[in-house]
Amino acid sequence: MSQTKTKDHAALAGAFIKDEERVDWHDGALWYIREKRDIAAKQIPEWEQLREAASNIKSNVISNLHEYLLQFEANLIKNGITVHWADSAEEHNEIVYSILKAKEINQMVKSKSMLTEECHLNEYLEERGIEVINSDLGEYIQQIDNEPPSHIVLPCIHKRKEEIGELFHEHLGTEKGLSDPTLLTRVARKHLRNIFLTRRGALTGVNFAVAETGEYVVCTNEGNADMGAHLSEVQIASMGLEKLIPQKKHLGIFLRLLARSATGQPITIYSSHFKKPRKGQEMHLILVDAGRTRQLGRKDFRDSLKCIKCGSCMNTCPVYRKSGGLSYHNTISGPIGAILAPNLDMKRHADLPFASTLCGSCSNVCPVKINIHDQLYKWRQVIVKEGYAANTKALGMKTMAWTFSSPVRITKVGEAGRWFLQNIPFVLNNKFNPWFKQRDMPEGPKESFTEWFIKNENKKP
Amino acid sequence: MNVGLFIPCYVNQFYPNAAKATFELLQKSGVNVTYPVNQTCCGQPMANSGFEHLSKGCNDIFIENFSSFDYIVGPSASCVLHIKDHLHSDKDEELAANIRTKVYELVEFLTDIVKIEKLNAFFPHRVGLHHSCHGLRGLHLSQMSELNAPPFSKPQYLLNMVKGLEQIKLDRLDECCGFGGMFCVTEEAVSVKMGKDRITDHSKNGAEYITSSDLSCLMHLEGILHRNRSAVKVIHIAEILNGAT
Numbered sequence: 001m002s003q004t005k006t007k008d009h010a011a012l013a014g015a016f017i018k019d020e021e022r023v024d025w026h027d028g029a030l031w032y033i034r035e036k037r038d039i040a041a042k043q044i045p046e047w048e049q050l051r052e053a054a055s056n057i058k059s060n061v062i063s064n065l066h067e068y069l070l071q072f073e074a075n076l077i078k079n080g081i082t083v084h085w086a087d088s089a090e091e092h093n094e095i096v097y098s099i100l101k102a103k104e105i106n107q108m109v110k111s112k113s114m115l116t117e118e119c120h121l122n123e124y125l126e127e128r129g130i131e132v133i134n135s136d137l138g139e140y141i142q143q144i145d146n147e148p149p150s151h152i153v154l155p156c157i158h159k160r161k162e163e164i165g166e167l168f169h170e171h172l173g174t175e176k177g178l179s180d181p182t183l184l185t186r187v188a189r190k191h192l193r194n195i196f197l198t199r200r201g202a203l204t205g206v207n208f209a210v211a212e213t214g215e216y217v218v219c220t221n222e223g224n225a226d227m228g229a230h231l232s233e234v235q236i237a238s239m240g241l242e243k244l245i246p247q248k249k250h251l252g253i254f255l256r257l258l259a260r261s262a263t264g265q266p267i268t269i270y271s272s273h274f275k276k277p278r279k280g281q282e283m284h285l286i287l288v289d290a291g292r293t294r295q296l297g298r299k300d301f302r303d304s305l306k307c308i309k310c311g312s313c314m315n316t317c318p319v320y321r322k323s324g325g326l327s328y329h330n331t332i333s334g335p336i337g338a339i340l341a342p343n344l345d346m347k348r349h350a351d352l353p354f355a356s357t358l359c360g361s362c363s364n365v366c367p368v369k370i371n372i373h374d375q376l377y378k379w380r381q382v383i384v385k386e387g388y389a390a391n392t393k394a395l396g397m398k399t400m401a402w403t404f405s406s407p408v409r410i411t412k413v414g415e416a417g418r419w420f421l422q423n424i425p426f427v428l429n430n431k432f433n434p435w436f437k438q439r440d441m442p443e444g445p446k447e448s449f450t451e452w453f454i455k456n457e458n459k460k461p
Numbered sequence: 462m463n464v465g466l467f468i469p470c471y472v473n474q475f476y477p478n479a480a481k482a483t484f485e486l487l488q489k490s491g492v493n494v495t496y497p498v499n500q501t502c503c504g505q506p507m508a509n510s511g512f513e514h515l516s517k518g519c520n521d522i523f524i525e526n527f528s529s530f531d532y533i534v535g536p537s538a539s540c541v542l543h544i545k546d547h548l549h550s551d552k553d554e555e556l557a558a559n560i561r562t563k564v565y566e567l568v569e570f571l572t573d574i575v576k577i578e579k580l581n582a583f584f585p586h587r588v589g590l591h592h593s594c595h596g597l598r599g600l601h602l603s604q605m606s607e608l609n610a611p612p613f614s615k616p617q618y619l620l621n622m623v624k625g626l627e628q629i630k631l632d633r634l635d636e637c638c639g640f641g642g643m644f645c646v647t648e649e650a651v652s653v654k655m656g657k658d659r660i661t662d663h664s665k666n667g668a669e670y671i672t673s674s675d676l677s678c679l680m681h682l683e684g685i686l687h688r689n690r691s692a693v694k695v696i697h698i699a700e701i702l703n704g705a706t
Contacts, residue, residue: 014650023654031633038606047609316607318637322654355648357641357655358509360598364607373598380511389511397512404470404502405518414474434646438653439684442475449473449480453496 009355013323016158026158027321033154034315036264037365044256054253055369058306061244062296068211068244069287075214076285079276084286089119092288096121096203096236097128099284103234105130105201111218111225112136113205114152114309115238115288118331121203133195135224137188144171150325152332153262153311158324192224202228204274206239206285207308208254212247215275216285219258219268226272236284237274241292242305254308257367261310295343300378304339306368313362313372319355328352335362339375342383350388353379411450418444462492465527467535467544467564469676470502476676479697483536483567486703490575497526505543509642513547520548520557528556532574533564536699538596538675539642541566546599566600567699568674572615577622582704585625589668590616591659591682592635593675602674606634616674619702626701629666636662640681656685664693672698 007015017023041047061068076083086092092115100108108125110116110132122132122143134143138155142148145167149155156164165179174187204225209216216237218225229235245254251271259265277283296302314320314334325333330341330349338356341349353376362372383389403409435441447455464487468480487494503523504516523544527533535541544564550557571577596602596616603614620626639645639655646652660682663671671693673679679695686693 010648010650013648017650017654020654027658042609044609318639318655319648319651322639322651322658354511354644355651357594357637357639357644357652359594359637359641361594361605361607361637364598364605377509380509381513382511384511385514393510394512397507397510397515401504401507401512401515401518404504404506405522407499407501407522410470410501414470418474434649435684437649438688439656439681440687442680442683445475445477447477449468449477449484450496450498452477452481453484454498 007329008351009323009327009329010351012327012329013319013355016324016327017322022158022160023322023324025160026324027318029157030315030321033263034312034365037261037312037315038264040260040264040266044260050253050257051367051369054257054308054367055306057245057250057253058368059303061246062242062302062305065241065244065296068246069241072209072211072214072244073287075212077214079214081214081276081283081285084284086286086288086290089288089290092116092119092238092286092290093121093124095286096238097125097130099234099236099282100125100130100201103200103282105234107131107133107199108201108203109133109135109195109199109228109232110203111205111220111228112139112155113203113238114149114331115205115240115290116203117149119238119288119290121238133192133199135192135195135222135228136220137185137222137224140188140192141167148326148331150333151311151314152309158326192227196224196227196231199228199231200233201236202232202234203236203238204229206237206243207258208251209239209244210246210248210251211244213275215248215273217251217255218272218274219255219270220272221263221265221269223270226270229272229274232281234282234284235274235277236286238286238288240288240290242307258308258310261312261365261367291344295340298343300382301339301343301375303370304336304343304372304375306370307336307340308368310367312365312367316361316365317356318359318361319357323355328355335372335376336370339370339372339379342379346383346386347388350383353377353383411448414448418448463529463531464492464494465530465533466494466496467500467527467533467540468496469535469537469540471680472537472676475680476697479536479676479699482697482699482703483534486567486571486699487534489703490571490577492532492575495530500526503540503543504547505540506642508543508547516547517551520550521552523548524550524553524556524560527560527564531563532570533560534567534570535564536567536674536697537677538566538593538600538602539677542595542599566596566602566674568596568602568616568619569600571702572618577619580619580622580702580704582623582702583625584623584701584704586669587627587629587667588620588670588672588701589629589631589663589666590614590620591638591663591671591673591678592616593673593678594635594637596674597635603635616698619698620672623701629663629668631662631666633662638678638682640678642677645681652681653685656681660685660691660693664691668693670701671695672701674698
């Protein structure tokens, strides 16, 4: 029978790990960013209070989303921005297409937006004759390689500079063998400059949308969102419903947390505020649900909507660092992806909450204090109850539960295990036992603690 | 003070020396220790795999064995955390809730309840301390490197009392070893790579022994060390504190 199913995280991670040298620098590069984040966080005495405040503000937002959305919409309209509501990814894509079509635009430049990746906007527009260029350098590299981003902040962190040089040689005509990052960046910059100058339509994501003023903030290090937006006739912003903050003053908390958490920078190079169209320009903002209100209805998982997409949980996650973002087969990878994805398609993403040791480091770096590792544990319970665990696993677990719930049975199994380990270890040490592939089994001691204890107690006068 | 000794199932079967050391340490610290011989498993293997609903049998047995003690102490942060967070009972939830508040991991019991000030232990070796994630981020045995908060370490405090012991410094203070329960077999490749990298950190910084308050981490690391014929050994912290030589 042919297998058409997407490979699961374990299989994809296993393939990534085969190139151990790559894993080592991937792990090292991300750990370096985690360390930069630690240094930045520890320079702010009130860091933990900032996290607490941000978490509370976001709790308020997701608990009163209805009011904030209406307030935001009213202010957007006042500012002259056209507001669209999209229930699904498809509806979002249709709206973007209709805006561009009305102005007969067939080329668009797009700055980083995980939401449009989630909606597969580029593919949708390309099928309808509209060319999209991603202007964030990392996303641009991923686009020319026809691969999704592997990290929400560092889209091509899994690629070596030599591989990027090869891509540039193939697509941008650079000299073969050129892999100096500065030189490659200059080439990309020149190429993108021309894109910015010629595109009439520009789309950006949204980092923070301010309900009280009807403005939105886009954070980039490259200034690419501004370049696209300022030179466009039609500016579109796509945002998930959860991106709201109540007041402008709250940016003082979120902007301080975002860049420090993401890369260890005090602030992103550009924090661009967009409020109203220039004369002769059209501005559109699309508010997208695409499963967010469903997640809001899940008591145990609603806090995942507080996420500000800093990527710090990925950088700190040892599983992510060793397995690469693409092994999560979802737009948002890593720990946060693993708690968001099952909401979108539980069957397809049933493996992701299990792709974790539940070490808890993710929850500790999260700038809005999402209890990510607790949610991973809870998703596991939901996935099993909904019947998405493999049958073999369910049977094994039932046997284990039956064994472990009886002192007699557990003793028998333990004795048998130790007997095999001592006498014929190859019964347990074989290729069908995944433990044994790269690890030895413990040596089987002669007696268990219980046996020793009973003997010892009986010796006492 | 009546203490029930909680020895996790795999420690009982595979690491009886760590269990003996725990038993002796508790006796030496002056508490009245009892070992209920009919105990089984905390239920964590099922629960962490998403089958928490199948761990009821384990819960009932745990409550049966341990409800009468002032404290319950075990040499495994992970199993203790599981009881603390997830022990429930359909029959008597109040009793389960009470047990959740009096279960302690060995190190924190010695520092927080017994308030131990000196130990008669000698271990003339270079030792790397591996923080188990459940001990660190679950039970807060030490300060977590991610937080901007004052440092402390309960296991380090106890290891400092051991004569001759030299603690090595690690590049990554508290990174996960990759055991992760069933994760170690369902995500074998990632699990082993994580373990290998932890070992490298310890060995390149000169550790002769890796110690921890969790044997599950150590069992995983030991499996990799053995396979690679490494000279580095693992030892449970109870064995060092109890005066291993």
